[in-house]
Amino acid sequence: MTTTHTVTRIDDALGGYYLSLVADGDDRGAAELVTGLLDDGVPPQRIIVDLIGATQAAVGELWAANTWTVAREHAATAAGERALAAIGARTTVRPTRGRIALACVDGEWHGLPARMLGELLRLDGWRVDFLGASVPGRHLITHLHQTGPDAVALSCMIATRLPRAHAAVTACRAAGIPVIAGGRGFGPGGRWAERLGAHAWASTGEEAVLRLSQNWPPAHDLPDPEYLGSEEYTHLVRSRPELISTAMRRLAAAYPAAHHYDPAQVDSTAEDIGHIVDFLASALYVGEDDIFLDFTRWTVDVLRAREVPPNALRAGLHLIRDQLADFPSSAALLTAALAELPRT
Ligand code: B12
Structure with missing residues (x-):
């Protein structure tokens, strides 16, 4: 398919064609396709979202x-980023609303959703400083002091980054700048x-555009965020390297197939x-078992697709639980996850 005919809406055929471009x-x-759509009058917001x-x-x-390697995924993601940049270059909107600092929290590498949000906000008249994936809290705060934005938009797609998201939110609030959060990690x-x-x-970039166009900054004073975290959480974070290395040392004894693993x-x-x-640490930090249980359920599927049986995950959970016998919340959550695992 080419875009020599006028295209006014995005349908499955066009989606399939665009996927074949980024797949390659x-x-x-990909950039030519989206600029062709703009020429045909398709609204940029629809191209970005749909x-x-x-x-x-x-x-x-x-x-x-x-089905795809991570390298292929990265190449496709890069093509998506280029397509977004092409839209940005072709659509000039004068900033009239104010300035927003947009960042992915520290350790968050899902950059494309935030980049999409940035383009949607720009199209709505915001001046957007997109700081990129994985922005360490101290750099975010330095940026806020240098630029004094009207809002911080914080993206967190993966729940393991919630403790860092909390630190960033707390620091933004201390700097007096309201925060809008988004991404599935929340x-x-x-x-x-x-x-x-x-x-x-x-929940979406378009919803964020709407939210920020009305009643922003929020008038109400929020109570200070509660103290989160616990002794168990601190222990997990501090002993992370040792928990992993001990588990790896014991792996082949617990899961004999690992004897034959390549590097x-x-x-x-x-x-x-x-x-x-x-995920365990984050679940303890926020006080939400589902953060951990959703992760183990999803991992079963991902491993299955790679022909790794649930017993591999079972062994991993046991190897961590054995080291956390003195930590009741961690042990209970690991036990709950183990109980849910499908029998091979
Ligand atoms: C693509 C993808 C990847 C790519 C990332 C490529 C990239 N550079 O972005 C790769 C393969 C590298 C990857 C890696 C991982 N991923 Co991933 N990934 C995805 C996937 C399939 C799509 C994400 C995406 O781009 N969606 C497209 C956008 C458009 O979707 P969207 O969420 O609707 O976007 C909107 C909103 O999120 C919102 N939004 C986003 N940010 C913000 C910010 C603000 C302020 C606001 C208001 C709104 C907002 O606006 C966006 C636009 O409308 C999701 C599942 C999914 N279907 O979303 C998993 C997912 C996010 N990944 C997941 C996981 C677990 C991982 C890994 C840990 C996997 C692994 N075992 O290695 C790593 C971790 C990487 C890291 N440390 O960040 C989990 C997270 C689980 C959780 N809740 O914590 C998910 C949800 C998959 C799942 N379980 O179903 N991943």
Whole structure:
């Protein structure tokens, strides 16, 4: 398919064609397609949400299903970023609303959703400083002091980053700048955003545009965010390297198939065990078991797609639980996750 005919709406055929371009890492083709759509009068917001956004979710699913390698996913994501940049270059909107600092929280590498939000806000008349993926809290705060924005938009797609999101929200509030939070990491309906002290939450970029165009800054004073975290959380964070290395040392005894792992399999197992510790820590920090249980449910599917049986995850959970026998909340949550695992 080409875009020589006028296209006025984004349908499955166009989505499939765009996916085939990014699947091939064809960033020039993707950029040409979106600029062609702009020429045909398709609103940029629709291209961003219905084409680039919908395709990115599909790209991630292809990676999760092990149909694509992470390298292919990264190339496709880069093509999506180039397409977004092409829209930015073709649509000049004079900033009339104010200035927003937009950042992904420290350790958050899902950069495209935030970049999409940035373009949507820019199209609505905001001056957007997009600080990128994984912005350390201290750099965010330096930026706020240098530029004095009207809002901070904080993106968190993965729940392991919630403790860092909390630190960032707290620091923004101390600097007197209201925070709008977004991204799936804040839980269904954004229910953890408020607990972490954010002034507002929006589920999509378009909802955020609407929220920020009315009643911003929020008039009401929020109570100071509660103290979160616990002794167990602190222990998990401090002992993370040791928890992982001990688990890896004991792995082959607990899961004999690991005797035959090649170095790449060993690396990805260590990474998975790291995720177990990180999701557990975040669940304890926020006080939400679902953060951990959602992660283990999803991991079962991801491993299945890679032909790794649930017993591998079972062994990983046991190896961490054995080291946390003196930590009742952690042990209970690991036990709950183990009880849910499907039998092989
Ligand atoms: C693509 C993808 C990846 C890519 C990221 C590429 C990139 N550079 O962005 C890769 C493969 C690298 C990746 C890696 C990982 N991922 Co991932 N990934 C996805 C996936 C499939 C799509 C994300 C996406 O871009 N969606 C497209 C956008 C458009 O969707 P969207 O959420 O609707 O976007 C809107 C809102 O989020 C909102 N928004 C976003 N930010 C903000 C900010 C503000 C202020 C506001 C108001 C709104 C807002 O506006 C956006 C535009 O409308 C999601 C699942 C999914 N379907 O979303 C998982 C997902 C986010 N990943 C997940 C996981 C677990 C991981 C890994 C840990 C996997 C692993 N084992 O290695 C790593 C962690 C990387 C890291 N440390 O950040 C989990 C997170 C679970 C959780 N709740 O914590 C998810 C949800 C998958 C799942 N479980 O179903 N991932």
